[in-house]
Amino acid sequence: MADGDTGVPRQGGRGLTYPFPGLPAPGEAIAVAEGILWMRLSMPIALDHINVYAVEDGDGWAIVDAGLNIASSREGWDALLTGPLGGRPVTRVICTHLHPDHIGLAGWLCERFDAPLVMTRTEYVMARMLTADTGQTAPEAGAVHHRAAGWNDGQIEGWRSGFGQFGKAVWPLPAGYVRMREGDRLSIGGHDWRVVVGEGHSPEHACLWREDDDVVLGGDQILPKISSNVSVWWTEPTADPLGDWLASLERMKTVLPADALILPSHGEPFTGVHVRLDALIRGHQVALKRLERALQTPRRAVDVFPALFARPVGDGVRGMATGESLAHLNYLLHRGRVHRERDEQGVDWWTAIQTETVA
Numbered sequence: 001m002a003d004g005d006t007g008v009p010r011q012g013g014r015g016l017t018y019p020f021p022g023l024p025a026p027g028e029a030i031a032v033a034e035g036i037l038w039m040r041l042s043m044p045i046a047l048d049h050i051n052v053y054a055v056e057d058g059d060g061w062a063i064v065d066a067g068l069n070i071a072s073s074r075e076g077w078d079a080l081l082t083g084p085l086g087g088r089p090v091t092r093v094i095c096t097h098l099h100p101d102h103i104g105l106a107g108w109l110c111e112r113f114d115a116p117l118v119m120t121r122t123e124y125v126m127a128r129m130l131t132a133d134t135g136q137t138a139p140e141a142g143a144v145h146h147r148a149a150g151w152n153d154g155q156i157e158g159w160r161s162g163f164g165q166f167g168k169a170v171w172p173l174p175a176g177y178v179r180m181r182e183g184d185r186l187s188i189g190g191h192d193w194r195v196v197v198g199e200g201h202s203p204e205h206a207c208l209w210r211e212d213d214d215v216v217l218g219g220d221q222i223l224p225k226i227s228s229n230v231s232v233w234w235t236e237p238t239a240d241p242l243g244d245w246l247a248s249l250e251r252m253k254t255v256l257p258a259d260a261l262i263l264p265s266h267g268e269p270f271t272g273v274h275v276r277l278d279a280l281i282r283g284h285q286v287a288l289k290r291l292e293r294a295l296q297t298p299r300r301a302v303d304v305f306p307a308l309f310a311r312p313v314g315d316g317v318r319g320m321a322t323g324e325s326l327a328h329l330n331y332l333l334h335r336g337r338v339h340r341e342r343d344e345q346g347v348d349w350w351t352a353i354q355t356e357t358v359a
Contacts, residue, residue, distance in 0.1 A: 015275035016224055018268050019261070027079030029054070032269050033215045033261060035189050037084055041067035041076045043101060046317075047226075050101045051265050053217060054080075056189040060089040060113075064208070064217050065096055065265060069104040069171045077105065092178070094118040094186075096219030097202040098127040100169035102265065107171040117177045118186070120197065122204035124177045127170070134167030145234035148348040149322050150300030159319070180206055193217075196255055200245020201228040207252075214260040216273070222252065224267040227280055231323025232330055242331040246284060249277050284328075291328050295338055295352035301325045304350075 009019045020038075024030045029037035035056035040049050050068075054061040067073040081087065090113040093106045098119075110117050117124075138160040146156050180186060182197040186208065193208040198221040208217040220228045230245045258274045270276070287308050294307040304325050305313045313321040329350050332338040339351050 014279065016270045016272040018224075018270050020269060023268070026076060027083050029080065029084035032263060033210075033213060035191075036215065036263070037061075038263065038269065039080055039084070041073045043068055044070070044072075047101075047266060049266065051263070051267075053263055054085055057091040058189065060091040061085055062092050062094060062188045063090050063109060064094045065102045065219070066093060066105040066109055068101050068169050069108065070169070073105055074108065077109070089113050090115045092116050092118055094180075094206075094208070095123070096207065096217070096221075096265065097205040098123040098130070099202065099220070100166060102219070103127055103173065104170050107173045110174050111171075117174045118180055119177050120181060120195075120204040120206050121179050123202060123206070124173075124179075126203060127173060131167035131170050131173065134164040136164055138163035139234075142234040144346060145237050146322070147346045148237075148301075148342060149326060150302035150347060151318075151322070155318065158315075196252070198245075198248035198252065200230050200241045200243075200248055209256065209260070214257050216256060216260045216262050218262045218264045220265050221248070222262055222273060222276060222280075223264050224262070224270045224276060226266065227283055229320050229324055230327045231320060232326035233323055237326075238330065240327075240330050240334045242284065242327040243334060246281060249281050253277050288328060288332065292332065292337065292352045295332075295350055298341075298349040298351045300347055300349060301329060304329070 009017050011017055020030055020032065024038055024040050026040070026042070029039045032038045037054040039052050039054065041052060042049055050065065052067060053064040055064065067076065090109055092115050093109045095103045095106050095117065106117055109115065142159065142163070143156050146159055151159070180195050182195060184195040185192040186195065191210050191212055193210050196207040196209055198205045198207060201220050205219055205221050207219055207221050230241050232239050232241060253274055256273055259271060260273050261269060261271055262273050263269050290307040291304055294304055301322055302325070305321055308325060308328060309321060329338060333340060337353055339353055340348050342348050
């Protein structure tokens with residue numbers, strides 16, 4: 001196990017500081033605060049890793065997030081459990097939110113150690129709902145949604161054939177769970193951890209704040225270098241997740257102390273949380289301005305990718321890019337800043353609403 005207290009903190013160049021000199025190697029851990037180990041599992045996608053954490057909890061460890069249900073992650077856990085975790089039992093599995101890289105092996109760990117799963121209610125229920133889609137026929141409502149966004153027939157058929165993939169990356173979840181909610185305090189290893197909920201990236205994402213020393217297990221709510229995906233999906237096409245996301249980021253600024261140590265799910269632990277929250281908010285505000293300029297002429301959701309993303313959108317990320325585009329479009333729609341009209345082919349066309357300037 002590497003000691004995270006050695007080395008010189010690195011300045012991130014955007015007002016952030018990275019206190020630890022390196023990354024945990026496979027099967028190893030870095031101590032990042034009293035009783036907390038930082039570990040990494042690899043993922044076979046563009047975002048090639050997830051950070052998982054172990055918090056000392058009596059004679060064992062409380063695990064925060066679990067990685068994908070794939071062979072390499074199970075092997076990674078075997079190495080961690082017998083290595084830096086010293087063969088001590090897992091006392092509970094805490095998942096910040098429902099995405100497969102966070103809950104994928106939660107059920108596997110819970111079964112292995114007869115440990116409870118701890119989640120917020122909305123995340124647990126939605127995870128159970130999405131895993132139940134595996135093996136089912138793709139609903140027509142999803143095809144209607146993607147056609148309205150501008151997908152062609154081939155792209156819609158690709159979505160149909162891939163429907164239900166969520167559950168394939170998730171080990172069966174326990175039939176019951178322990179609920180955590182905003183403002184709760186979880187006692188872990190003799191310390192209280194306050195639950196701070198964010199919305200937008202997922203419906204009821206839990207961060208955990210140890211107020212004794214201002215350590216925050218941030219999940220995907222506050223990442224140091226990338227902005228979490230905020231999307232509208234076919235299951236709730238009129239949602240305003242970007243509005244929820246921006247409100248959550250503003251609220252986090254009033255709750256979390258400026259000098260907190262953030263332990264994120266991707267990237268490296270850092271300090272400078274208020275600077276980072278401001279940057280995340282500003283990034284979306286700038287994107288919304290670019291989007292409104294692009295909508296001076298009617299466009300489909302797929303036509304506004306260049307206004308929102310710095311690089312071309314390929315097939316592998318079309319779904320997430322479409323969801324993020326719709327999140328920005330719905331944000332403007334809910335605030336009366338754009339108009340949407342569906343044509344005879346079932347395609348939505350979005351146009352900025354011109355406002356008169358008073359001299």
